[in-house]
Amino acid sequence: MSQDTEVDMKEVELNEMEPEKQPMTGSPGTLGEKNGMVKVPKEDGEADAGTKFTGLSKEELLQVAGTPGWVRTRWALLILFWLGWLGMLAGAIVIIVQAPRCKELPPQEWWHKGGIYRIQALEAFQDSNGDGIGDLAGVEQRIDYLSSLKVKGLVIGPIHINTPDNLTSTDLQTVDPRLGTKETVAKLLEAAKKKSLKVILDLTPNYRGQMSWFSPETPPNSDFQSKMKAALKFWLELGVAGIQMEGVEQLNDSQLLGEWKNLTSQYSSDGNARVLIAWTGQQDSRQIFSLLNETSADLLVSPYLLRLELEPTGQKVENAIRAYIQAAGEKWPSWTVGGPRRHMASLVKERLLRLYHMLLFTLPGTPFTNYGDEIGLQEPPGQSGVSRMQWNNSANFGFSSKFFPQGGDSSGRNFTVEAQSGNSSSLLSLFRHLSELRGKERSLLHGEFMMLPRLVQDVCVYLRSWDQNKRFLVVLNFAGTRSTVTISHSLLPPEATVELSTDPQRQGGQLALKDLTLESSEGLLLHFPYVA
Structure with missing residues (x-):
C-alpha cells in the first residue's frame, strides 16, 4: 500500500472517531478547529442565508412599549383581568351562600350504629372441647363468622356461677367452669376487639332460678347491692363493652339501675363507651318507655313485636310501629322478635321470616337478633331446651365433636351456615346485606322516619x-x-x-x-x- 493511501485511511478513521477521542494532531494553521475535522468550504450565497436575526435591542423595546397604543392596551388587559377575578370571586360567594347546608350529625354511640347479636344460650352455640356444651372458646373460634354478620356487638351469657335461687352460693365474678375461665373471657375480648366487635356481658344474677333477682326482698338488700357493684367493676375493668340485665320490671327500686348506669359511664372514654342494656318482658309501649325513663338504661329491649298476631296485616304492623315510636319520643328505641332464648323462626310464620328481618334493620333504633335467626334456626319441636347452632351438614351440624341427637330439621335442608354462605338468595345473605346497609347508610343510621x-x-x-x-x-x-x-x-x-x-x-x-x-x-x- 502506498504512503498516500495510508494517509487517506488514517484521515477517514479520525473522522469516524468521537470528537473527544480524536488525537491532538492539528497544525498551527488550524487553530480553533477540532482536530481531524475536514473543513468544507461553503457555496456562494450560503453565508447570507445563515445570518442570524438579532431582534430589537432593550432601548428599542422600551421606546416601542412607551407608545400610547401599547400603554392603552396594557391598561385594558389589566382591567379585564381584575374584573374577571372579581366576577369569579362573586360567583363563588353566591354558590356558597345559596348551596344547601349539610345537616349536623346527631351524636351517636356504637350501639346506635348497627345490630346487636345475642349468644345468651352460650351452651348451644359452639363446643370447643368435645364435652357437648358450648363455651366461650367456641365463640372465639367463630369470631370470623360473627364479624361477617356486620353487627356491632355481641351479648354473651350470663356466664357466672349461679346456684338456682341461692344468693349465698352465687358468685358473680367467677366463670362457670363448664363455659371457661376468666382468661378465656379475656382472650375472647381480645379476638373481638381485632374484629371491631364489642362484647356485652349479661349479668342477670339468678339466671338459672325462678326469678332474675332471687326474690322481691333481695334488690334492696345492701349486701346484694355491694355484690352487684363489685361484679360490675370487675367485668368492666376486664374490658367488656357493657352490661345487660334481664327482668328489670321486677326491681322494686329503679334507682339501682341508675347507680349501675353511673358505673358504666365512669368506665367510658372517648371511642370506648360502655352500654347498659335492660331487658323487660313488658309488651305495652307506654309501660316500656316509662320503665326506660325510670331506669336510665341506654337501651331497653322488649318482646313488643310479639303482640302482633302470627300473621298480622300491614295495617296492624303500621299501628304498632306508630305507637312504639310515639311512646319513645326522644328516646332511642330497640327492636327484636322473641326473647333472649327464643328464635324468630319459631315465633312467626315461615313466609314472613325475611319480611321481619327487613323490618328490624330498616326501622329507627337498634335491632337485636338471636344466634341462628340469620339462618332460620328454630326450637326443637316438642322438645325442651335450646336449639344448637347448625354450622354444617355433618352428623351433629358442626356444633360439637361429641355425637348426640340433634333437635330440629336434620333432613339436609339448607338451614346450615355452610349451605347458606355460598347462596346469594339465602336468608343468611339477606341478613348480611341488611346489616351492612344499616351500618353505613346515613338515612338508615339516624334518618327521619x-x-x-x-x-x-x-x-x-x-x-x-x-x-x-x-x-x-x-x-x-x-x-x-x-x-x-x-x-x-x-x-x-x-x-x-x-x-x-x-x-x-x-x-x-x-x-x-x-x-x-x-x-x-x-x-x-x-x-x-x-x-x-
Missing part, C-alpha cells in the same frame, strides 16, 4: 331520609298473596331503584311507584337520590 299513606290493608310503607343523602323507601307486603299498590307522595319520585328484595326472583333496576306489584310476603327496599 315517615310512615306513608297506605291504600292496601296488607302493605306497610315508610320512608327513611337524612339531609342530602340517598333516601330509602320500604314496602312490606304481609299478605300471603300478590298485592299491587300505588305509592304517591310529594317527597317521592315516580320511580325508584331496587336496593334489596326478600324475593330471590326479583330483578334489580328501576320500578315505577304507580301500580307497584309485590309478590306474596315480599319486602322491597328501594332507594332514590336527594333532589334539591
Whole structure:
C-alpha cells in the first residue's frame, strides 16, 4: 500500500472517531478547529442565508412599549383581568351562600350504629372441647363468622356461677367452669376487639332460678347491692363493652339501675363507651318507655313485636310501629322478635321470616337478633331446651365433636351456615346485606322516619331520609298473596331503584311507584337520590 493511501485511511478513521477521542494532531494553521475535522468550504450565497436575526435591542423595546397604543392596551388587559377575578370571586360567594347546608350529625354511640347479636344460650352455640356444651372458646373460634354478620356487638351469657335461687352460693365474678375461665373471657375480648366487635356481658344474677333477682326482698338488700357493684367493676375493668340485665320490671327500686348506669359511664372514654342494656318482658309501649325513663338504661329491649298476631296485616304492623315510636319520643328505641332464648323462626310464620328481618334493620333504633335467626334456626319441636347452632351438614351440624341427637330439621335442608354462605338468595345473605346497609347508610343510621299513606290493608310503607343523602323507601307486603299498590307522595319520585328484595326472583333496576306489584310476603327496599 502506498504512503498516500495510508494517509487517506488514517484521515477517514479520525473522522469516524468521537470528537473527544480524536488525537491532538492539528497544525498551527488550524487553530480553533477540532482536530481531524475536514473543513468544507461553503457555496456562494450560503453565508447570507445563515445570518442570524438579532431582534430589537432593550432601548428599542422600551421606546416601542412607551407608545400610547401599547400603554392603552396594557391598561385594558389589566382591567379585564381584575374584573374577571372579581366576577369569579362573586360567583363563588353566591354558590356558597345559596348551596344547601349539610345537616349536623346527631351524636351517636356504637350501639346506635348497627345490630346487636345475642349468644345468651352460650351452651348451644359452639363446643370447643368435645364435652357437648358450648363455651366461650367456641365463640372465639367463630369470631370470623360473627364479624361477617356486620353487627356491632355481641351479648354473651350470663356466664357466672349461679346456684338456682341461692344468693349465698352465687358468685358473680367467677366463670362457670363448664363455659371457661376468666382468661378465656379475656382472650375472647381480645379476638373481638381485632374484629371491631364489642362484647356485652349479661349479668342477670339468678339466671338459672325462678326469678332474675332471687326474690322481691333481695334488690334492696345492701349486701346484694355491694355484690352487684363489685361484679360490675370487675367485668368492666376486664374490658367488656357493657352490661345487660334481664327482668328489670321486677326491681322494686329503679334507682339501682341508675347507680349501675353511673358505673358504666365512669368506665367510658372517648371511642370506648360502655352500654347498659335492660331487658323487660313488658309488651305495652307506654309501660316500656316509662320503665326506660325510670331506669336510665341506654337501651331497653322488649318482646313488643310479639303482640302482633302470627300473621298480622300491614295495617296492624303500621299501628304498632306508630305507637312504639310515639311512646319513645326522644328516646332511642330497640327492636327484636322473641326473647333472649327464643328464635324468630319459631315465633312467626315461615313466609314472613325475611319480611321481619327487613323490618328490624330498616326501622329507627337498634335491632337485636338471636344466634341462628340469620339462618332460620328454630326450637326443637316438642322438645325442651335450646336449639344448637347448625354450622354444617355433618352428623351433629358442626356444633360439637361429641355425637348426640340433634333437635330440629336434620333432613339436609339448607338451614346450615355452610349451605347458606355460598347462596346469594339465602336468608343468611339477606341478613348480611341488611346489616351492612344499616351500618353505613346515613338515612338508615339516624334518618327521619315517615310512615306513608297506605291504600292496601296488607302493605306497610315508610320512608327513611337524612339531609342530602340517598333516601330509602320500604314496602312490606304481609299478605300471603300478590298485592299491587300505588305509592304517591310529594317527597317521592315516580320511580325508584331496587336496593334489596326478600324475593330471590326479583330483578334489580328501576320500578315505577304507580301500580307497584309485590309478590306474596315480599319486602322491597328501594332507594332514590336527594333532589334539591
